[in-house]
Amino acid sequence: MAHAVRYHRWIVGELAPYLGRDVLEVGAGSGNVAELLLEHGVGSLTAVEPSGGMFRLLRERIGGDPRATVLRGRLAEVAGGMQGGFDSAVYLNVLEHVDDDRAELRQAFSALRPGGHLCIFVPALQWLYGRLDEEVGHLRRYGRGELRGAVQSAGFRVVRLRYFDAAGVLPWLLYVRLLRRELTAPAVSLYDRWIVPFTRAVERRVPPPIGKNLLCIARRD
Numbered sequence: 468m469a470h471a472v473r474y475h476r477w478i479v480g481e482l483a484p485y486l487g488r489d490v491l492e493v494g495a496g497s498g499n500v501a502e503l504l505l506e507h508g509v510g511s512l513t514a515v516e517p518s519g520g521m522f523r524l525l526r527e528r529i530g531g532d533p534r535a536t537v538l539r540g541r542l543a544e545v546a547g548g549m550q551g552g553f554d555s556a557v558y559l560n561v562l563e564h565v566d567d568d569r570a571e572l573r574q575a576f577s578a579l580r581p582g583g584h585l586c587i588f589v590p591a592l593q594w595l596y597g598r599l600d601e602e603v604g605h606l607r608r609y610g611r612g613e614l615r616g617a618v619q620s621a622g623f624r625v626v627r628l629r630y631f632d633a634a635g636v637l638p639w640l641l642y643v644r645l646l647r648r649e650l651t652a653p654a655v656s657l658y659d660r661w662i663v664p665f666t667r668a669v670e671r672r673v674p675p676p677i678g679k680n681l682l683c684i685a686r687r688d
Contacts, residue, residue: 469499470655473663478559478588478631478682479503485584485626485684487554489513493542493575494561496521498528504557505532513553517541542574550577559588562617563605572621579687585623587683589614591630595679597644609681623685630678634666639679 479500488510495501495514504512513536514529516522522539529535538545556575565571575585590600590608600608607613615625638658642648 469497470652471659471663473659473667474632475499475503477663477667479507481631481682482555482557482586482684483507485555485586486557487583489553490555490557491515491549491553491575491578492557492559493571494558494564495525495537497524500557500559501525501529501535505529505534510534512536513538513549515540515542515545517544542571542578546574546578551580553578553583554580555584555586557586559586560590562587563589563607563609566606568617569620572617572623576621576623576687581687583687584626585618585683585685585687587614587618587681587685588631589681589683591678591681592636595636595639595644598647599643599650611681614681614683618683618685622687624688625683625685627682627684629682630675631670631680631682632666633670633675633678634662635679636677 486507486509490504490509490512492501492504492512492514495516498514501512501514511534514525515538516525517540519539526537530537556578562568562571572585579585590605591610593608593610596608611628615628618625643650
């Protein structure tokens with residue numbers, strides 16, 4: 468997914484109105500999104516990543532930016548002193564990897580200031596779940612009700628909850644779920660170059676009734 472530059476810019480564009488100044492990104496991986504968040508102009512970014520290999524790449528990628536703090540571990544392990552310190556907490560393709568997602572979201576709630584926003588992006592539609600999900604460590608794909616329930620149980624008020632990337636449902640179903648093919652860099656680049664701009668323009672005007680992913684914005688009141 469490092470080749471999905473337009474796709475990631477689309478996601479960050481949707482989150483932008485809710486980011487605020489001080490941003491926490493949980494599960495920042497190798498820094499694809501962290502780099503875009505800094506490019507967007509946030510005042511500070513704390514990027515948390517538990518994987519040693521990914522952490523090294525993340526640190527190499529953004530560690531030189533004075534606005535960035537890079538921490539290795541899970542949020543629960545590094546959260547000391549971070550309570551109430553952030554305007555937003557970003558979980559992009561992370562929550563589906565977490566055993567106890569509700570406990571994780573309670574940690575995010577504590578990390579946010581009152582009025583801060585939780586920004587979540589997850590895979591949707593459990594009937595799309597297949598071998599690739601298993602291989603990359605997905606424990607689930609979310610339904611709208613399931614995600615809403617998890618977010619509300621942590622104390623948040625849902626502001627936006629919508630499907631994302633309707634055009635990706637059929638290719639994922641056929642190519643990944645039924646044919647059991649791998650996602651290759653050329654295939655991702657092709658989709659990113661030709662499909663994402665069109666889909667983004669359409670979904671800006673018409674919220675889709677279905678989508679490969681779910682985007683949720685919630686507020687700590």
